[in-house]
Amino acid sequence: MIHSDTALVPDGARRFFQSIPTNQKNLHWMTTENHIAFYDQQEVVEEAAVKATTWLKQTLSRN
Secondary structure (H helix, E strand, C coil): CEEECCCCCHHHHHHHHHHCCCCCCCCEEECCCCCCHHHHCHHHHHHHHHHHHHHHHHHHHHC
16 A cells, blocks of 8 residues: 555555555555645656555565
8 A cells, every 4th residue: 555644534544554454565655745646746656656566566476
């Protein structure tokens, strides 16, 4: 999961992450100006994409 304090409902995101019933999970907390940064700020989008891609490759290669 990728989120930030300035994205929508950060406490809800933390609660949701904690409720996922597996150890194969990762929470990457970013610093952003607002929620929209995940859609239109190139550096934010790239960081999130790299983190997600890395996690998926590592997780899928274990199975």
